[in-house]
Amino acid sequence: MTQILSGIVLVLVPPAWAARRRYGPVAVTLALGAASVVVTVAVWLLGRWAEGQRWAGLAGLAELAVLLLAVVVSLRAEDGPRCAAAAWTACGAVALWPSRFAFVEGPADTLTLFGFGSMLSLPAVLVGLYLRGLDEGRRKAVAEARRAQRLELAHDLHDFVAHDVSGMVAQAQAGAYLAGIDPARAAEMFQRIEQAGQRALASLDRTVQLLRSEEGGGRGPQPGLAELLGVAERFTATGGAEVRLELPEESVPREVEGTVHRIVVESLTNVRRHAPAARVVEIRARRCGGRLELTVTNDGRAPGPAGRSRRGGGSGLPGLAARVEALGGSLEAGPYEREAWQVRAVLPLEEAGAGPAGS
Numbered sequence: 001m002t003q004i005l006s007g008i009v010l011v012l013v014p015p016a017w018a019a020r021r022r023y024g025p026v027a028v029t030l031a032l033g034a035a036s037v038v039v040t041v042a043v044w045l046l047g048r049w050a051e052g053q054r055w056a057g058l059a060g061l062a063e064l065a066v067l068l069l070a071v072v073v074s075l076r077a078e079d080g081p082r083c084a085a086a087a088w089t090a091c092g093a094v095a096l097w098p099s100r101f102a103f104v105e106g107p108a109d110t111l112t113l114f115g116f117g118s119m120l121s122l123p124a125v126l127v128g129l130y131l132r133g134l135d136e137g138r139r140k141a142v143a144e145a146r147r148a149q150r151l152e153l154a155h156d157l158h159d160f161v162a163h164d165v166s167g168m169v170a171q172a173q174a175g176a177y178l179a180g181i182d183p184a185r186a187a188e189m190f191q192r193i194e195q196a197g198q199r200a201l202a203s204l205d206r207t208v209q210l211l212r213s214e215e216g217g218g219r220g221p222q223p224g225l226a227e228l229l230g231v232a233e234r235f236t237a238t239g240g241a242e243v244r245l246e247l248p249e250e251s252v253p254r255e256v257e258g259t260v261h262r263i264v265v266e267s268l269t270n271v272r273r274h275a276p277a278a279r280v281v282e283i284r285a286r287r288c289g290g291r292l293e294l295t296v297t298n299d300g301r302a303p304g305p306a307g308r309s310r311r312g313g314g315s316g317l318p319g320l321a322a323r324v325e326a327l328g329g330s331l332e333a334g335p336y337e338r339e340a341w342q343v344r345a346v347l348p349l350e351e352a353g354a355g356p357a358g359s
Contacts, residue, residue: 009036009063025077026086029070033089036067040093043100060097067094068124075128076135087128091121168196192238224257225285228264232283235268241278241298243268248287256347259327260285260294263320267296267343270317275300275341290350291329297342317343 012035016028067090074086095117175189225247232243252260264283271278278300285294321331329347336342 008039009066010059013066025070026074026083029067029074029090030086032067032070033086033091033093036063036093037089037096040096040100048101060100064094064097064120067091068120071121071124072128072131075125076131079132087125091117091125094120165196168193196234196238223261224254225252225260228261228283231261231265231268235272235281241271241281241300244280244282246282246284246286248285248292250287252287252292252349255327256292256349259320259323259347260292260345263294263324263331263343263345264296266317266320271298271300271341287349290348292347292349294345294347295342296344297336297340299340 009032012032016032020028071087071090074083074090077083095113098113098116172193175186175193179186228245228247232245235241236243267283268281271281275298278298281296281298283294283296285292287293317331317333324331324345324347327347329345331343331345333343334341
């Protein structure tokens with residue numbers, strides 16, 4: 001009978017392992033701990049084991065290993081009263097295990113059992129809690145990364161969609177004026193409005209798709225300096241100010257390219273919204289040593305006095321300023337030479353190139 005009792009817990013391990021997916025590791029740990037306690041009580045009633053019984057000793061050591069492993073797995077997987085009850089049951093079964101071989105008489109034997117259980121259970125508990133802490137840290141890091149990516153997507157939506165929508169508004173105003181005096185040009189203007197609307201819808205679809213994605217991944221490459229030529233041509237073609245573009249011939253890090261593109265798009269959007277009198281917008285991006293200096297200057301009225309943005313303005317430039325600072329650079333915007341307005345950004349190239357590409 002004692003031989004059968006010594007292997008009961010080990011016999012329960014395979015079905016318990018198979019049931020962990022349905023009931024969870026905490027329930028499995030609780031069941032194994034309770035089974036071990038029942039075996040110990042049965043041994044008390046039927047008679048203690050002799051220390052020379054090799055099979056009982058080997059099976060008992062394997063049982064202890066299973067219980068301690070179950071404690072580690074359950075503490076890693078779950079938190080709360082249910083998990084604490086399972087861990088206490090399993091650790092209590094470990095502490096009671098030596099009583100299968102000898103009677104517990106007096107405080108000294110009780111203290112011995114407590115010390116034996118603590119010596120084996122405490123490391124398992126600490127390992128389980130440590131692994132759970134690592135898992136929670138990874139989950140928080142992933143959640144924070146997803147949140148940061150979603151915020152970046154929101155900034156993308158502001159930069160690109162607002163640019164297209166502001167162009168649509170300006171073209172609609174011009175088209176309404178031209179409809180009576182030059183229908184051909186008005187038709188061309190409305191065709192451009194349709195194209196801008198399609199670009200805005202495409203940006204919205206892309207952003208929503210990325211926000212809905214489970215992993216938040218799958219982003220395509222961000223537009224860079226090469227795409228600025230098309231942006232400048234479309235801005236000029238919509239009847240806005242003439243855009244004069246100067247870009248560096250040398251390659252720059254991809255994250256710097258993406259940031260420069262977004263600064264230019266946001267600046268042109270602000271020109272259309274807040275400086276309708278502007279006739280020329282000069283965009284210059286030049287390498288200067290280990291830095292890239294970008295200036296966007298328009299000759300229209302500045303958005304506000306003393307470098308303050310006008311009321312009702314968005315959060316585009318402040319958000320871009322935070323991004324530039326994260327790359328180790330700086331961004332400023334303010335009046336420039338009387339009635340002009342300038343956005344100036346300085347971005348380091350060596351530091352940016354040393355980091356991970358893209359963002």
